[in-house]
Amino acid sequence: MQSQYEKPEQIAIAIHQGNQEAENVLLHRYYRTVLFILKKRVNDDALALDLCQETFRIMIEILRSRQLEEPEKLSAFLQKTALNLCTAENRKAVRQRTSTDSEQIELLAFPGDDPLAQIASERAAKAVGVLIDELKNDRDRKILTLYYIEEWEKGEICERLDLDYRHFDRVISRARTRFRQLAGQTGQEEHLLGVVQ
Amino acid sequence: MTTSETRHTTTVAENIDRYLRGQLSAEELAEFEVSMLEDPALFEAVERAELMHEAFKKHHQTSDKMDVVSDKQKKVSQVSFMQWIQQPLSMAASVVMMIAVGFSTLQWIHQPGSVTNPGATAGQAVNSVVTLAPTRSAGGETILPAGVHLIQVDVGITLDNPDFDVSVISQELGNEQYQFTLTPDSNGILRLLTAESWLGRYLLEVRQRNDNDSSVSAENVMTYALRFVEGNQNEY
Numbered sequence: 316m317q318s319q320y321e322k323p324e325q326i327a328i329a330i331h332q333g334n335q336e337a338e339n340v341l342l343h344r345y346y347r348t349v350l351f352i353l354k355k356r357v358n359d360d361a362l363a364l365d366l367c368q369e370t371f372r373i374m375i376e377i378l379r380s381r382q383l384e385e386p387e388k389l390s391a392f393l394q395k396t397a398l399n400l401c402t403a404e405n406r407k408a409v410r411q412r413t414s415t416d417s418e419q420i421e422l423l424a425f426p427g428d429d430p431l432a433q434i435a436s437e438r439a440a441k442a443v444g445v446l447i448d449e450l451k452n453d454r455d456r457k458i459l460t461l462y463y464i465e466e467w468e469k470g471e472i473c474e475r476l477d478l479d480y481r482h483f484d485r486v487i488s489r490a491r492t493r494f495r496q497l498a499g500q501t502g503q504e505e506h507l508l509g510v511v512q
Numbered sequence: 513m514t515t516s517e518t519r520h521t522t523t524v525a526e527n528i529d530r531y532l533r534g535q536l537s538a539e540e541l542a543e544f545e546v547s548m549l550e551d552p553a554l555f556e557a558v559e560r561a562e563l564m565h566e567a568f569k570k571h572h573q574t575s576d577k578m579d580v581v582s583d584k585q586k587k588v589s590q591v592s593f594m595q596w597i598q599q600p601l602s603m604a605a606s607v608v609m610m611i612a613v614g615f616s617t618l619q620w621i622h623q624p625g626s627v628t629n630p631g632a633t634a635g636q637a638v639n640s641v642v643t644l645a646p647t648r649s650a651g652g653e654t655i656l657p658a659g660v661h662l663i664q665v666d667v668g669i670t671l672d673n674p675d676f677d678v679s680v681i682s683q684e685l686g687n688e689q690y691q692f693t694l695t696p697d698s699n700g701i702l703r704l705l706t707a708e709s710w711l712g713r714y715l716l717e718v719r720q721r722n723d724n725d726s727s728v729s730a731e732n733v734m735t736y737a738l739r740f741v742e743g744n745q746n747e748y
Contacts, residue, residue, distance in 0.1 A: 323550075348555050352545050355534075390549035394542065439567035440574070447571070463568035466533050469526065491525065494564050 323389035330378040338375055345390070346371065349397050356401045366404065370397045435498075442497035446490060454478075458486045524554070528561045638662050638705070644716075644736050653713070653737045661706045665718050665734070669700040675721045676702055683713040693721065706740070714738045 320326045320340045329337030349370055353363035373396055377383075383392065450456050454476060461467045461475070473483050530536050531544050548555040639659040645666055667676060673695070680690040694702045702718065720732040 344552075345549055348549050348552075351555070351559070352548065355531075391546045394546045394549055398542065398545075435563065436566065436570070439563045440570040443564070443567040443571040459568070460572070462529075463565055464572045487525070491561075491564065494567075495560065498560075498563065498567070 324386035327383050327386035327389050331382050366400045439498045445497055446493050455486050528558050532562055653739045655739045658711055658740050658742050660708050663704050665702040667696050667700050677719045677721050679717040681715045710740045
C-alpha cells in the first residue's frame with residue numbers, strides 16, 4: 316500500500332493524531348508478520364490469531380492515547396507487546412478472549428483452511444522433487460537431506476561429508492535459487508495477496 | 513554480487529534457517545523478530561524458506577511411503593515356495609486347494625456330455641468333428657480318414673435325461689469291441705473320440721438305458737456304420 320506513512324515513526328505519530336488511514340497502514344504492514352511470529356512462538360494457529368488481534372488492539376489503544384517515547388522503534392514495541400502476551404499465555408495467566416473494536420482486524424483474519432496456502436504447499440513439494448532429481452550427484456542430495464530433513468548444522472554436515480564450507484554454501488544457495496524458480500513467485504504472491512485481502 | 517555481499521546473503525539465509533529450526537537464543541530470536549517487522553523483504557525470505565523446509569519434509573515423507581510400498585512388493589516377490597509353504601496358513605490353503613482340484617477333476621470325469629476316448633488317444637490332435645443325426649438304422653457308411661475324430665451323436669433332448677450304452681464293434685476284426693456308458697449334455701449330444709489305430713469298418717450302437725426295465729426296444733437303439741480309411745478324406 317502506497318501511503319505517506321513510510322516510516323514507523325510517521326505511523327505512530329499519525330495514529331496518535333487520530334488518523335484512521337495510519338491505523339490501516341499499521342495493520343497492512345505488520346499484521347502478517349506479527350501473526351507469523353506468534354505462530355512460531357505458540358505453535359497454535361488459533362491461539363496465535365487471538366494473540367495477534369489482542370496485540371493490535373492494545374497497540375492501537377496505546378498509540379491513540381499517548382505518544383511513544385521512541386516512535387521510530389514501533390517494530391520493537393509491537394514485538395514486545397506480542398511477546399508479553401505470549402508470556403502471559405504461557406504462564407497460564409488469566410487471558411480473556413477479547414473482541415476487538417476494529418473491523419479491519421477482523422477482516423484480516425486468516426481463514427481456517429487456506430486453499431491458496433495448500434496449493435502453494437503442494438507446488439513447493441513438487442518443486443523439491445524436481446530440485447532433487449536435477450542434482451547430479453548423491454553427495455549434493457545427501458547435503459540437502461541432512462540439512463533440510465535431518466536439520467543438521469552446517470559444521471556437522473561438512474565434517475561428516477568431508478566438505479569445504481564453500482561447497483556446502485554453493486549447494487544450499489543453488490538449491491534455494493532453484494526452489495524459488497520452481498515454486499514460482501506467482502503462487503507465493505497469490506498466497507500473500509489472499510492473506511492481505 | 514561481491515564476495516562481501518555473498519557472505520552477507522549466506523549469513524542471512526543461515527539465520528533464517530536457524531530461526532525456522534528454533535536454534536536462535538532468546539536474545540537472537542527477539543532481535544530477528546524485530547528485523548522481520550522492520551524489513552518486509554526479510555520476512556518474505558523467511559516465508560519462502562519456511563515453505564522450502566516444509567516442502568522438503570513433505571517430499572521426504574512421500575518418498576518414505578513409496579519406499580515402504582516398494583519394499584513390501586519386493587518381499588512378496590522374494591518369498592520362495594519353500595518359505596511360503598512352511599507358513600501354517602499357506603499349508604492350510606494348499607490342502608483346501610488340493611481338495612478343490614480333486615473335486616473338480618471328479619466332477620469333470622462324471623460330467624454329462626463329457627468326451628469319452630475309447631482308444632486312449634489323449635494328447636493327440638483331433639482331425640475332425642463328426643455329428644451324427646438320430647437314426648434307427650446304420651444306413652450309409654460314414655467314411656473318415658484314419659485318425660482321431662470327435663463323434664457327436666444327437667440323441668435328442670428328453671425329460672428324464674437317461675444314460676446311453678455305447679458300443680463300438682469292429683466288423684472286420686469281430687472281437688474288437690468297446691463298451692461304455694455315456695450321458696448326453698443338455699443339448700442331447702453324446703460325444704466320444706475315436707482311436708487313431710482304428711482302420712476299416714466299425715458299427716457304432718447307441719442304446720438308451722432304462723434302469724427300471726432291462727429290456728431294450730428297437731426304437732431306443734441307434735446304429736451308425738463308420739469306415740476308417742488310410743489317406744485323405746477328400747479322396748472319398
